[in-house]
Amino acid sequence: MTEKKPSKLFWVLMAALPALLFIVSLFLGRYLVSPAEVLKILWSSFLQLFGMDAGIPITWTDSARTVVVTVRLPRAIMAALIGAGLSMAGASFQGMFQNPLVDPFVLGVSAGASFGAALGIVWGFNALGIQLAAFICGLAAVAVTYFLAHIYKSTPILMLVLSGMVVSAFFQAMLSVVKYTADAEEKLPAITFWLMGSLSNVTFDDLLIAVWPYLASMAGLYVIRWKLNILSMGDREARALGVNSERYKLLIILCTTVITSISVAFCGIIGWVGQVIPHFCRMIVGPDHKVLIPATMLAGAAYLMVIDNLCRLVSANEIPLGILTAVIGAPVFAYLLRKTRGGWQ
Amino acid sequence: MESEMGRGPKISVRNAAFSYDGVRSVWKDVNLDIPEGECFCLLGPNGCGKTTLFNCISGAFPLSRGQVVINGRDVKEYSVSQLARILGIVYQEHSAPFPYTSLEVVRMGRTPYLGVMGTPSEKDTAHAYGIMRELGIGHLAEKSYTQISGGERQLVLIARTMCQEPEIILFDEPTSHLDFKNQAMVLRTVKKLSARGITIVMTSHFPNHVWNIGTSVAMMNYEGMVAAGAVDQVMTEENLTKTYGVPVRIHRAVSGGRETCFCDPDLG
Numbered sequence: 189m190t191e192k193k194p195s196k197l198f199w200v201l202m203a204a205l206p207a208l209l210f211i212v213s214l215f216l217g218r219y220l221v222s223p224a225e226v227l228k229i230l231w232s233s234f235l236q237l238f239g240m241d242a243g244i245p246i247t248w249t250d251s252a253r254t255v256v257v258t259v260r261l262p263r264a265i266m267a268a269l270i271g272a273g274l275s276m277a278g279a280s281f282q283g284m285f286q287n288p289l290v291d292p293f294v295l296g297v298s299a300g301a302s303f304g305a306a307l308g309i310v311w312g313f314n315a316l317g318i319q320l321a322a323f324i325c326g327l328a329a330v331a332v333t334y335f336l337a338h339i340y341k342s343t344p345i346l347m348l349v350l351s352g353m354v355v356s357a358f359f360q361a362m363l364s365v366v367k368y369t370a371d372a373e374e375k376l377p378a379i380t381f382w383l384m385g386s387l388s389n390v391t392f393d394d395l396l397i398a399v400w401p402y403l404a405s406m407a408g409l410y411v412i413r414w415k416l417n418i419l420s421m422g423d424r425e426a427r428a429l430g431v432n433s434e435r436y437k438l439l440i441i442l443c444t445t446v447i448t449s450i451s452v453a454f455c456g457i458i459g460w461v462g463q464v465i466p467h468f469c470r471m472i473v474g475p476d477h478k479v480l481i482p483a484t485m486l487a488g489a490a491y492l493m494v495i496d497n498l499c500r501l502v503s504a505n506e507i508p509l510g511i512l513t514a515v516i517g518a519p520v521f522a523y524l525l526r527k528t529r530g531g532w533q
Numbered sequence: 534m535e536s537e538m539g540r541g542p543k544i545s546v547r548n549a550a551f552s553y554d555g556v557r558s559v560w561k562d563v564n565l566d567i568p569e570g571e572c573f574c575l576l577g578p579n580g581c582g583k584t585t586l587f588n589c590i591s592g593a594f595p596l597s598r599g600q601v602v603i604n605g606r607d608v609k610e611y612s613v614s615q616l617a618r619i620l621g622i623v624y625q626e627h628s629a630p631f632p633y634t635s636l637e638v639v640r641m642g643r644t645p646y647l648g649v650m651g652t653p654s655e656k657d658t659a660h661a662y663g664i665m666r667e668l669g670i671g672h673l674a675e676k677s678y679t680q681i682s683g684g685e686r687q688l689v690l691i692a693r694t695m696c697q698e699p700e701i702i703l704f705d706e707p708t709s710h711l712d713f714k715n716q717a718m719v720l721r722t723v724k725k726l727s728a729r730g731i732t733i734v735m736t737s738h739f740p741n742h743v744w745n746i747g748t749s750v751a752m753m754n755y756e757g758m759v760a761a762g763a764v765d766q767v768m769t770e771e772n773l774t775k776t777y778g779v780p781v782r783i784h785r786a787v788s789g790g791r792e793t794c795f796c797d798p799d800l801g
Contacts, residue, residue: 286630287630288630288631412649412650414647414653415644417633417637417641418641418644420629420630420631421629421641422627424593425624428617428621428624428694429617429641429642429693430614430615430616430617430618430644430645430697431617431644432614474632474633474634475632475633476633476637478652478653
């Protein structure tokens with residue numbers, strides 16, 4: 189008797205998909221660079237990092253190099269990271285909240301981060317300042333939610349959800365206040381566009397800041413993924429199985445919040461990824477978080493790269509990422525809902 | 534005291550009292566000794582604090598006075614995972630939010646042995662499946678936990694608890710929502726575990742379960758503990774009547790060469 193689980197081939201294909209999409213993302217765009225040149229540019233730039241010379245003749249223009257290395261590359265990396273992170277965060281929250289309908293923003297992180305960003309824009313912060321303000325306010329919103337929900341050494345799931353609603357509503361209102369008082373010529377459109385979400389301005393400097401806490405949090409969720417199975421059975425059962433659920437809840441909230449705050453701070457609000465991808469993966473690999481978490485990670489990375497490429501390519505003007513994830517995510521979710529009749533069996 | 538007696542009771546409740554609000558005690562002065570290998574049943578009407586006592590024994594609720602001692606050590610001194618390795622709990626059946634397979638649910642019983650970052654290995658899965666086969670539910674392994682019957686779900690939870698390799702298993706009304714056949718299946722399984730030397734503590738709504746599988750029993754009512762001790766001594770019409778507040782008759786019958794007892798309320 190061996191357990192039914194996805195085969196090695198499945199995992200190879202699952203890993204190949206985002207890898208392939210990553211390469212393809214570097215080829216695609218309005219500025220035409222041939223695939224062969226993209227590869228050559230990448231190879232020589234990679235070697236340059238280590239002070240080596242690729243020894244291949246430079247057949248590309250400087251602008252081709254700029255497009256590939258400083259525009260498309262960080263953007264593709266960020267898309268993959270955010271897709272993977274939001275999906276993992278969503279799957280973790282769905283497990284922890286014992287509810288497949290939860291999304292990673294349920295504790296109010298997006299409302300908090302939006303408020304922070306809007307404040308940063310109004311006060312004329314530079315890009316890094318806005319990101320920092322969004323990140324800090326995202327963390328603060330979740331901290332408030334957590335402490336509101338904490339009663340007598342425990343944080344019941346229902347209390348967390350309700351506190352999250354309260355905190356979200358409050359920060360939404362504060363965001364409205366900031367928008368209302370913002371200069372309608374300049375600041376208000378900036379806030380609005382920022383909130384729609386985009387990867388278009390991601391730079392390597394952004395990546396270097398974001399990547400470490402982001403990867404650390406993803407690793408955190410990954411290593412404790414088995415405990416999500418236990419937490420999904422409820423606090424009482426978790427205790428009977430020798431799991432201190434409060435400690436794991438706190439750890440999961442912490443990792444998830446770092447992931448979502450960074451995502452919102454750098455790319456705005458990207459909805460429907462953290463909710464749809466875990467569902468989709470659950471249909472394919474089953475509900476066991478031991479395999480669900482790595483599956484959501486890979487599928488999420490692939491999904492967001494596809495969406496981001498569509499954002500860049502569909503029209504001459506970029507479509508904000510948050511719009512497209514919802515436009516595509518909502519119908520997909522509706523389809524899954526109908527297909528599974530809401531039961532997720 | 535343990536050293537004098539050589540070996541103390543497996544579970545002992547000493548001068549215990551519990552209160553939710555710190556003012557009114559649900560019960561107080563509760564003393565129980567449950568020796569190793571006993572199948573101990575706890576009877577009482579709804580709302581008398583039976584489940585509260587159960588939760589205190591399992592370490593989930595802190596006593597307001599007294600102590601619960603398991604293997605000679607206060608239950609408060611165990612870490613959650615240490616406790617899960619010697620004490621398993623089967624709660625009333627519940628539904629899971631995700632359609633795990635039964636095998637996946639049973640395998641969760643390995644968790645106390647896995648550590649913070651561990652995930653179960655092939656060996657753990659094989660161990661879990663072995664236990665399911667032993668309990669006669671091997672055929673459920675691939676079935677979704679959300680789609681099997683209540684009795685089967687209860688057996689899966691028992692198998693999960695067995696996966697923890699506990700010395701003690703606590704059952705909270707394990708048959709309460711089950712039909713006749715499923716009740717029999719669950720009780721037979723509990724009896725099997727008891728025969729292996731596992732110490733059992735079980736709350737029940739049905740006094741007859743005590744004669745079915747119990748070796749010792751305690752009865753509670755709204756005033757507190759009515760009686761505790763060996764089945765023959767405690768299961769009297771007087772005690773049952775006092776416990777449930779309705780007249781109870783005990784019948785003895787010999788069938789298949791074995792004497793069995795059962796009781797029912799006197800309906801007049």
